[in-house]
Amino acid sequence: MIFSSVTFLFFFLPICLGGYYLLGWRFRNGWLLLSSLVFYTWGGGALVSLLIVSTVVDYAMGWVVASGVASGNRRLVHIGVTGSVLVNISLLGYFKYANFLVEQLNSLGFGDIAWTSIVLPIGISFFTFQSMSYTIDVSRGRVEHLRNPLDFGLYVTLFPQLVAGPIVRFHEISDQLQRRVLSFEKFSLGAVRFAHGLAKKVLIADSVAPIADAAFQAGASDLGAAGAWLGIAAYTIQIYFDFSGYSDMAIGLGNMLGFDFPENFCRPYSAVSMTDFWRRWHITLSNWFRDYLYIPLGGSRRGGARTIINLWIVFVLTGIWHGANWTFLLWGIYHGAWLITERLTGQRPTGAGASWAPLRRFIVLLGVMVGWVLFRSPDIGFAAEYLGAMFSPGGITPDVITDTLDTRALLALAAGIASVLLPGDIVGGLLVTGWQGLRGTAMRLAEIAVALPYSMVIVASGSFSPFLYYQF
Amino acid sequence: MKRVEAKTIAGIFVALISIPLIVFATGTRPEPNQNRPPTPLPELTVEGIADRSLTPQVDAYLEDALIVAPGAVAAQAWTDVALGDNPSEEVTLGDSGWLYYTFSLTRPCLAPADTEAFTDTVARAEAVVAATDRQLIVALAPDKATIIPEYLPADETCVHQVADALNALEGPPTLLTVWDEMRKARANERPVYFRLDSHWTNEGAGVMAKAIVERLVIDGWNEQAVREVATVEHEGDLTLLLGLPSTEAVVELETVLPESDPTEAVRTLLTANGTEYDKVVAVDFTSGGDPVIAGQTLVMHDSYGWAVTPMLAPYFESAAFIAETNPSAGHMAADLIGAETIVHLSVQRSLHEIILDVDLAASFVAAYADEFDAIDQGTNKTGERLELEPGDTDTYVVVEMAPGTDGAEVAYNDVTMVLTPDSPRAAFYVGPGGTMFFAGVIDYRLIAIGG
Structure with a gap:
């Protein structure tokens, strides 16, 4: 279910x-x-x-x-x-x-x-x-x-x-x-968080999914650069809004039942280094590997070489944890290589106050998107062709992709991109549940009285499957 | 968060998720809006839960039973329309509110080989039926887009190419097409096709009814016998596909012949196994007076037959109208044997599925197999093969599941037929150099037509 x-x-x-x-x-x-x-x-x-x-x-x-x-x-x-x-x-x-x-x-x-x-x-x-x-x-x-x-x-x-x-x-x-404590306030915060997550999933992730699906189902060799970038941009939005939306719903449900689950995402596409990214993306998995693997292996306490080996181990396992395919293994190795390079060069800031923050964010986001190509591709050959299409200027965007660009998908894509690129205090994100004053009340009521019903409309209409010829 | 805010949010949330459940618990269900009956609640079994086959059915049941579902579908569709998107890929939005069935517009063009195969199939079907001393009419209804193309959003060339190719065909005489007549009928006061539905109106169907009658009896059609029944609000099937059910006013017509006193009775068909077949109903008509067309007629039709029926039925001394286009279906056997005239009516877009892919001629051979002498016959079992070569005339091989067996399969020239107790018989047209493969115990007989 x-x-x-x-x-x-x-x-x-x-x-x-x-x-x-x-x-x-x-x-x-x-x-x-x-x-x-x-x-x-x-x-x-x-x-x-x-x-x-x-x-x-x-x-x-x-x-x-x-x-x-x-x-x-x-x-x-x-x-x-x-x-x-x-x-x-x-x-x-x-x-x-x-x-x-x-x-x-x-x-x-x-x-x-x-x-x-x-x-x-x-x-x-x-x-x-x-x-x-x-x-x-x-x-x-x-x-x-x-x-x-x-x-x-x-x-x-x-x-x-x-x-x-x-x-x-x-x-x-x-x-x-x-x-555990049950209260109106906790239930309500949970309800708002659940509504927020459901909206992320059905309004954004599911709306841009057809663009990503079309790009990755089209032959990678037929993709023009624009089509390839559009496809991976859509997938970048889809995977974040889908996964973090699910986590929001889980945390919200937990709240409604009196539980406090740990946060799982914290604006990962704002990361200023890949090290920072892994402190913001699937945080509970990173914490699990840190507590039960990285630290028992010695962490960073046994010298540089051992630290690098430990990082490799953690990221290879992180890769294959996501699925049994060479693409996931390569994705893990790719991220491990980033983190090791950052560690060796000392370029691993984690705060918003990092120098050249906009440029760092851009480079990290680009790196993450390249990683998503590996993650989403059915095999390494396809991934290589897809990456080739991304970085080879020209080409024609296939109709299978442009056909998915209806107003709803484009609006969702634009909203998704805006919400991950705009500053956190403007977008709100999970902070909506913690905002104080009139703005917070208005946002929470909007989540529960507008976003939730509309998301429910989409869910309730999702199974619509009429038959033209049933009577016949 | 203030307590009043918390209570408000909790109240809204609980109301949103629980009101539909409470309504469901009272037994209230939404009006069906999907042109099909709601999914029934499946029988709950441990096996179904274990193998995960049950829960998707329960999901489908709950989705159909959700009181807010029709409203949600309409809200989504309106949102799409407001955003300039198309709510359903199955419907093509035309100008001035005209809707078209996308499937009819995306059919491939007819290659010369397709046209040849079509005429060959219809000619063979005519020969098969004629060999049983019966008369056959194969009628093709034009797709809406070929008669009313001016509201199409784009130039849909293939749908017109198919129509033009079929309209230009010379013979076989059993084939009946009405493109020219339909285009002329557009000048009539009443519309020939619905704006919101994929089908023709009674007015358009009357053009085909007239063509059928006049094919059987010269000058048999009585234009004065067409009467207006009532003006009704017709719910367009394409609006259902969009999720925005809506209606258009249309004048319903019927034929009332002065010399007839018609009766009408709905009948349940029986399978070859003798069990009731509830997916298709037969409607029997008798004219009760001096009939225009004598004898027993069987009209096999697709959904385009519904509007034709009230225009056409009174002309027959006795006729059965059955929404089935496959003559080899087990539940058609009795009606086919009892008929002296057979009208086979289907729409242009289904030409491949209904006539070519199933081989309409072979299907008639299966239906009338007992009326032909076999030139060879035998019984084959699983794993055995039958090498087939055509004779000097059209040759067919009829295969039939052996009595007492539960099922069988026959494969020939990339086509596999599944035989069941309900539909135990099939037939294939024998082409050069083919091998037939068997699974199960199957009786076969070779039949030559003509010559």
Whole structure:
């Protein structure tokens, strides 16, 4: 089930929120757990059993780790953490990468391995990472393990962030699983945030998506420079508004349920260095890798060479975390190379006060867009041709792209570009929920009374599929 | 955030998401606005949930049952119109509010080989039906764009090229086209096509009705028998596609022949298996007096047949009008066998799908196979092949699922036919050097027409 669907907006959400607020505290976690399993099963079907097995195994491993921590038995702690990591990485490896691996082995001539393609379970990259964070956080003594398995089940499966994040590390939410505040203000802030995210998704991202799709479905060799740039500009807007919109909705839903999820985006296209970009883009993934991989590997404390190796490891894994394709690996390496270069040259400012900030922003945005070509392309050959089209002047923009340029798409593209390029205090972004005074009230009311209904109109009309010839 | 603001926002949010649910819970459903019945609630099964086949159906059910859906669709469409965008790619917005069905404008031009294939197919169909001592008329309805082109936003050359090519065809005599007559009829007081619908009006359909009657009986058409029934608000199918349902006033017409006392009855068709086939209804007419056209007539038609029916039906002593264009369909068998005259009516844009791709002539052979002597026959099973060579005259191979079996497939010249208990029979025209492949147990017989 996706947030921008009729089933979620008009049926699942009111029933879930209604039940949650009508029930007493004792039953709320159970209700949310049940709702989350329904939410997952709606799209995942029988694969919900995998989510349940993963949850049970990690809960058991958490017990082992907690027992080790309590008794000072480091071996027990080690067994629990290793078990959790092995199980989760194995699940991720099998379900996400086995198809790709077999395909590569077959293409390299290592025999013709008979293989039935595996269905990728929805959200597996997210819930496995969250599960691992539980055992690791408990092993570090940072938080206590959860005694109630329902609470742990809720942590892993909580529907707002189950399938697309933010990745909530256990220590960020452990207290809230047992005690959280519900108030009109929090509910309202959550509603506004949800409306903001839904509008980003359906008004901007979905409107510019046809332009990007057309550009990437057209033969890269047939793309003129203008068409290639238009396509990647649209994709740059689409991916940000889609992903950050989803995160906004997740955070807003969390607020409505009394949770405070960590922020996942902070105007990433305003970054003044690629280092800065990664502090603003998919922040919770960066934080996860930093806490559970980069720092345990030694981070930047073991000298320059080791730091570079650690960065490579983190970015190679970041790349393939996004998908089983050489393009994602190359995308990770590409960003790793940027960060290492910035580190080696000392050019990695992260604040708005950086010198030559407009020029830096332009260069970083250009670099990010080049990276998105790798990210969006079906294979490396296509990416190379697409990049060639971008940087070869001339050529004719194919009709398949110009046909997508209706007024709605162009307005959405213009609004998207303006909102990422204009200063944050003008655009507002997620700050809308925190603005004070009349301006804040007006903006919030506009979000809830204009943007939300209009987004709902788009969702409700999205399934319109009339038949000319039904009677016949 | 002030408490009053928080309460206001929470109230608006809760109202927006919960009112549609409350309305749904009361059993209230929106008026259908998609030219089809709403998706029914599927049977809830564990297997359906597990294999993820159920939830998309439930999603579709909920989407259709959402009380605000029609309003949302209209709001979106109006927004598109206000922005200068087209709400639906399926509809081409013409000048002065005229709408055209995009599919009819994007059909490919007819190459000389296509024209040849078309005339050949119709001529073979005529020969097949004539060999059973029946009469056939293959009638082609002109696309709206070829009769009323002046409101088209661009020069749609192919739709006109197809019309011109078909209009210029000489024979076969069974073919009936009315482009010239329709263009002349534009001078009539009443419009021949709807402005907001892809179809012709009764006035336009009357032109085809007249052509059919006069093909069967010289001077049989009675212009004075056309009567106005009422002026009605007709909802345009193209406006439904746009998401902006709207109507236009049109005068409904019918034929009332002085010498007839017609009756009309709706009948449910039966499949070859004897079960009811509820996707198509048959309407039986009898003139009840002194008929203009004697005997039993079957009119097989597409959606262009609806407007023709009230203009044409009273002329027949007895006629069945059935919205089905494939003669080999199992539920057509009884009516085809009982008919002495067959009128096959379809629109220009469906020429490939309805006449060429299914091979109309072979479909008639399948329907009348029992009336021909087989020149060869046998039974083939899965994996077996049949090498086929044409004879001196038109040769067809009729394939039929063996009695007692559940289903079968036959492939010949890149065409695969699926045989089912409801529709157990098909036929192919035998060309040079072809091989037929079988899946299942299949009886076959070779039939030669003519010669």
